[in-house]
Ligand SMILES: O=P(O)(O)OC[C@H]1O[C@H](OP(=O)(O)OP(=O)(O)O)[C@H](O)[C@@H]1O
């Protein structure tokens with residue numbers, strides 16, 4: 001399925017993962033997490049805003065009790081490349097010391113965001129910190145990242161949908177799409 005967006009320059013969204021493929025990955029990750037964190041009362045921390053849809057599907061598949069919290073970060077502004085300036089915009093409210101913390105990311109791209117988040121949690125003396133990421137874009141990593149629970153390994157393309165945005169749009173789409181300039185973008189852009 002391809003959607004052409006009437007913006008300038010025109011972009012096209014091409015479906016990368018269907019709802020079924022996403023559900024299958026969510027079930028696989030939840031089973032691994034349920035097994036590894038049994039009896040550990042983990043604190044599941046979603047990285048705002050992109051992870052909220054993934055997190056809400058993931059926790060409903062878990063067979064163990066968890067506490068949920070969130071951390072806010074911002075790095076992409078209105079574009080498709082990281083500014084490299086990672087800001088923690090909202091802190092979790094749960095007790096962190098001595099906890100088994102599971103960070104839920106929608107995507108690891110450059111890895112700069114997750115690196116800043118790991119630094120933040122390390123300061124609070126948790127029992128352990130693990131990362132669960134729905135998508136990983138290894139071609140763009142700028143730092144070493146250890147993802148314990150990884151969903152899809154994706155090519156070096158900007159993706160939207162299922163929580164991920166471009167300039168705050170398209171988070172609501174239930175599937176995941178690559179977003180690229182339409183092939184005739186130059187032609188269309190110069191038409192008027
Ligand atoms: O690996 P990186 O290059 O650091 O990129 C990954 C991060 O960037 C996005 O967040 P963003 O800052 O755009 O905020 P959002 O989740 O509110 O869209 C995404 O949701 C990840 O948290």
Ligand code: HPA
Nearest residue numbers: 109157158159160164165
């Ligand atoms: O490919 C992406 N899509 C949306 N947000 C992102 N943040 C980092 N990479 C991406």
